[in-house]
Every structure is written in structure tokens, then in C-alpha cells.
Amino acid sequence: MRTVVVTDPPRADVEDAETLGTYGVATVHEALGRVGYLGPELRPAWPGARIGGTAVTALCWPGDNLMIHVAVEQCRPGDVLVVATNSPSTDGLFGELFATALAHRGVRGVVLGCGVRDVAELRGMGFPAWSRAVSAQGSVKATAGAVNVPVTVGGQVVSPGDVVVADDDGVMVVPRHDVDRALDASRARVEKETATRAAFEAGELGLDRYGLRDRLKDSGISYVSHEEYVR
Structure with missing residues (x-):
């Protein structure tokens, strides 16, 4: 040192x-x-x-x-x-x-x-x-x-x-x-999260806002009723 x-x-x-x-x-x-x-x-x-x-x-x-x-x-x-x-x-x-x-x-x-x-x-x-x-x-x-x-x-x-x-x-x-980039990117993220928060408050689901439903299908996830699951 x-x-x-x-x-x-x-x-x-x-x-x-x-x-x-x-x-x-x-x-x-x-x-x-x-x-x-x-x-x-x-x-x-x-x-x-x-x-x-x-x-x-x-x-x-x-x-x-x-x-x-x-x-x-x-x-x-x-x-x-x-x-x-x-x-x-x-x-x-x-x-x-x-x-x-x-x-x-x-x-x-x-x-x-x-x-x-x-x-x-x-x-x-x-x-x-x-x-x-x-x-x-x-x-x-x-x-x-x-x-x-x-x-x-x-x-x-x-x-x-x-x-x-x-x-x-x-x-x-x-x-x-890297401060300038951090400021710009953080400002953009806050604006995006503000819009997302408003959408969630209005009832929209993350599955739809983030386009995750097709990804669930591609991952092999299936929806079944409780009766089908315990059968």
C-alpha cells in the first residue's frame, strides 16, 4: 500500500x-x-x-x-x-x-x-x-x-x-x-415505471403489460382446474 x-x-x-x-x-x-x-x-x-x-x-x-x-x-x-x-x-x-x-x-x-x-x-x-x-x-x-x-x-x-x-x-x-448516462437512463426508467404503476392501478396485469403470456406457453406451463390437478 x-x-x-x-x-x-x-x-x-x-x-x-x-x-x-x-x-x-x-x-x-x-x-x-x-x-x-x-x-x-x-x-x-x-x-x-x-x-x-x-x-x-x-x-x-x-x-x-x-x-x-x-x-x-x-x-x-x-x-x-x-x-x-x-x-x-x-x-x-x-x-x-x-x-x-x-x-x-x-x-x-x-x-x-x-x-x-x-x-x-x-x-x-x-x-x-x-x-x-x-x-x-x-x-x-x-x-x-x-x-x-x-x-x-x-x-x-x-x-x-x-x-x-x-x-x-x-x-x-x-x-x-458515467454520471450523464446514469441520469438519462434513470430518468427514463422512472418515467416508464410511473406509466406501469398507473396501468397496474387501473387493473392491468403484468402478464399482459410485459407480454409474458406467450412466454408461459413457450415454457411449457399449462393451466388446469383444481379438479384436473387432483385427479
Whole structure:
């Protein structure tokens, strides 16, 4: 690991990031072709938060949150802090005091490839956090890592300046160079789902709207009465 702090990396537009956040993880993920999802292990510390922001990354050693302290200084309004460790860890590297410092700097939330603690306090503050675990296990501040370098969380590479979208469905990353496509595709998907929702509310069935009846026949599915089935 190169122990380096990269200052002021290029970021996606903060308003574009916020807009993607309003669309939500499931919509953006599907719109982009089901890519960028950080997996089901990353869960919100408390329900109801929905954010979109630009990534500041921190690469830490397991059980050591020194580089989170370093990363705080690099954060600015509209960012999301993304913390990874260089080997698996569920230690609670992040809690209320870090959240207080980040909230002061206008940071929208944190995504942790490790553990979080002080969940009740985070909920009370309204500071969003997603993590692999909830753990009271503490940490040290001893070993240098890196800030604003590409990191891997949930099998996905998150680079500084990428857009991070997070809500109750989990977390996903949109590469900075792909934000325009994500916006267009997500907008189109929302419009399509709005029309479909109206059709369902009017009584139309998905079997008909999605043209699935012929596919059922091709799959060999047949309809039989209960009497025929038990005969």
C-alpha cells in the first residue's frame, strides 16, 4: 500500500450526485444494466436515509481508524466518505464523533466496508451510515494508509469523485465518467415505471403489460382446474 493523501481529486457534479440519490439505488442500478451494486452485506445503520454524493475514500488497516481522521480534512459539502480496509474487518471504526465532524463539513453520509457503532446516536443526529456490521469493538490510530485512492468495497471499485448512491436497499457506485448516462437512463426508467404503476392501478396485469403470456406457453406451463390437478 502506498501511504498517500491525494488532495482535491476531480469530483462528479454535486447536484448530479444529489439527483441520482433521489432516484434511489434500485432504479439507478437497473437503469445502468445492473452494475455498481456493493452487495447485500452493506446495510443502513438506521432506516429511511437516502443520499447521493461524491466519494472521498479512505483505506485503513483492520482495527485502525487513523486514516478516517486524515480523510475528514479532505471532505467538503456533498461528499460521501467511503472507508475500506486492506483485509476483512468488522471492527467499529466509525461512530458519533466522526459523524459530528463530517456533518460540520456538509458530508452527506458514510459507507463502511467495516463496522459502525454508536447507532442510536447516529440515528438521533440523522447522520446516514451504511456498513458491513454493527460492532462496539474499538480501534487504534497507529498505522498509515491512504486517502483518495481507488478502494474496493463489496467487490466494486470506488474511485474518489465517483457518485455514491445509498438508501434502504443498499449502496451502489456510479463512475464519475458515467454520471450523464446514469441520469438519462434513470430518468427514463422512472418515467416508464410511473406509466406501469398507473396501468397496474387501473387493473392491468403484468402478464399482459410485459407480454409474458406467450412466454408461459413457450415454457411449457399449462393451466388446469383444481379438479384436473387432483385427479
